[in-house]
Amino acid sequence: MIEILYQLFMGRSGAKLKSIDLSHVSAFRRKVYRELSRVPRGRVTTYGAIARKIDSRRFARAVGTAVASNPLSLVIPCHRVVPASLEVGNYGMPGRKPSEGSYIKRGILQREGVEFEGSKVSKESLWV
DNA sequence: CCGAAGACACATA
DNA sequence: TATGTGTCTTCGG
Numbered sequence: 487m488i489e490i491l492y493q494l495f496m497g498r499s500g501a502k503l504k505s506i507d508l509s510h511v512s513a514f515r516r517k518v519y520r521e522l523s524r525v526p527r528g529r530v531t532t533y534g535a536i537a538r539k540i541d542s543r544r545f546a547r548a549v550g551t552a553v554a555s556n557p558l559s560l561v562i563p564c565h566r567v568v569p570a571s572l573e574v575g576n577y578g579m580p581g582r583k584p585s586e587g588s589y590i591k592r593g594i595l596q597r598e599g600v601e602f603e604g605s606k607v608s609k610e611s612l613w614v
Numbered sequence: 615c616c617g618a619a620g621a622c623a624c625a626t627a
Numbered sequence: 628t629a630t631g632t633g634t635c636t637t638c639g640g
Contacts (some may be wrong), residue, residue, distance in 0.1 A: 514636065533622050546622040548635040554621045555637080569622060576621035587621085608640095 497517035511557065514540075518552040525566045530614035534570045546570075552576050565594045566613075572606040 517540045525531050533553070537545035549567075556562050569575045576584055577591035578590050592602070601608040 507624050512636080532626095537622080542634090543623065544634045545636085548618065548622090548637085551615075551636055551638095559630085564621085570624085571622095578621060584621090591621090598620085 514548070515552045515556075518549050519556065519558070519562050521555075522553065522562055522564065522567065525563055525613050528611065530566045530568050530593055530595065530600055530611055532568055532570045532572075533575075533614045534566065535613075565591045566598075568607060572609070572612075574605070574607070 501587045508519070511519075518536060521536045521539050522531075533549045534543050534546045537543050540549070553562075553564050553567055556564050565577060567575070574588045574592045574595070577587035577592060579587035595607065596602065600611045
């Protein structure tokens, strides 16, 4: 775990997720988190893209619920996932208004170097 | 078990 | 732009 946090601190996200215990997490969610952890700093991906990598695009909504309740918010870069519209999307912040969550999310992304065109992230920031 | 809800996607008008 | 529909995992009764 310390290893992971160190990697994050050094800006090396996408680091190994291996050492984390995911035994009590459903297989589906493990897949989601695995893909999510591959997204590097300064890039974003979409719920649909993750869904597609796992299986099919139809899983998009399910991916959303999986990410929303991710148990490792500091380790898994859940802020690097945006809807296909490329808008910022939501960011669950219990107790706060959705708008605040989006604001925070966007702030994090910008700090990581993601470029924005208006209310949307630029396609260049999309991770392939 | 079953029903409802969800950090979505996409087609249609 | 605005609605409506398709799909799948979770969670609560």
